[in-house]
């Protein structure tokens with residue numbers, strides 16, 4: 349399988365190249381040249397497969413001959429063997445129509461583990477026996493950071509630098525990163541928002557002084573391999589609910605548009621997805637873009653769902669590229685306009701294409717707390733604030749046939765956001781034993797100003813090997 353950049357100017361790469369590169373050299377994001385498709389019979393034949401086997405089946409067409417099928421099955425078995433639930437991503441029924449897809453049974457309690465446990469193994473696989481060293485630079489609003497650090501801490505041939513916005517993530521999220529003291533892990537708290545951190549990361553990939561000197565790589569969802577692994581749980585849940593004979597809708601708490609784009613990919617591969625609900629908090633650029641075509645960033649407002657406090661959604665570019673006829677030059681121009689002014693309008697083709705599958709909803713603080721309360725009081729489920737935003741959208745969903753179930757992606761364990769859950773429900777969820785004595789451990793983190801040069805100097809000073 350060949351991968352092309354959304355901005356059309358970077359060289360096409362194979363799966364290994366796209367995974368190790370992360371971001372394309374023209375500033376674009378890699379996508380497969382075409383979508384592999386499964387027939388209804390092929391999808392039906394996947395029903396009942398163990399998760400690791402299903403993952404290998406779904407991902408093989410994207411990976412091609414970069415990894416042999418037997419080896420891929422070994423890697424997925426190792427990645428998903430670390431999950432605390434035998435089903436890996438179990439489904440829980442809330443009422444006749446509403447379901448939760450629990451994605452937080454991995455080591456760091458958020459959906460990011462599903463892709464990052466696998467990506468850590470992929471990096472190791474691709475670096476084995478070659479003289480190479482990766483300098484991973486990432487940005488996190490709380491969950492990607494801990495999942496990526498867990499996946500690569502102590503691995504040979506890798507340094508990881510993880511930027512988070514100081515004071516804007518929960519204590520559990522921060523400690524899950526800063527208490528990992530492996531030599532190859534560097535946590536950096538910057539002054540500013542997640543968007544600032546993400547902008548520094550992207551700038552570094554396009555800074556010859558850094559990209560020419562280090563083999564930079566990405567663990568954020570700008571890396572295609574992240575999204576590919578997230579496609580699997582759409583298939584897993586839909587199959588359990590009767591796909592391919594039955595259509596299924598999903599409601600996805602959304603920030604960087606990675607998770608919901610994985611749902612779009614599942615639909616392009618043949619999964620009968622009736623609708624994808626893009627659920628945002630008050631940082632609602634995606635809701636505005638999908639409902640009125642206005643993609644304009646404003647200041648990030650801190651909320652009780654901090655992982656979704658995002659205004660510049662990296663993966664939206666992938667959707668605009670795919671819906672806009674895959675014209676890299678036109679998209680590069682559209683994105684350059686956005687980068688210069690902070691605003692852009694979707695074209696008619698992009699709006700109409702999106703409207704065929706996506707709908708959107710925005711939840712404010714009361715909506716979010718209300719959904720947490722409803723889940724607890726009506727169904728006995730304690731859910732986290734991000735999941736609550738998805739559930740709010742799912743419960744408001746209109747225009748779906750009576751037989752269509754709605755699956756809300758439960759993206760984080762409620763104990764990661766204990767204060768907000770307790771405020772809404774009166775119950776404080778306890779941390780699962782697998783995260784250990786998080787609050788007893790020492791922390792290590794460097795504070796930096798919200799300044800690109802300071803971040804680049806820090807990475808250059810601490811990276812252990814140049815390219």
Ligand SMILES: Cc1ncc(COP(=O)(O)O)c(C=O)c1O
Nearest residue numbers: 491602603604605606607655759
């Ligand atoms: C708990 C949680 N829910 C939802 C999201 C949004 O996912 P995405 O950025 O893929 O849209 C994130 C962060 O990405 C998150 O950490």
Ligand SMILES: N[C@@H](CCOP(=O)(O)O)C(=O)O
Nearest residue numbers: 488489490491492568569655
């Ligand atoms: N919510 C994320 C933000 C980064 O998203 P990613 O999926 O692009 O890595 C986080 O928790 O860090």
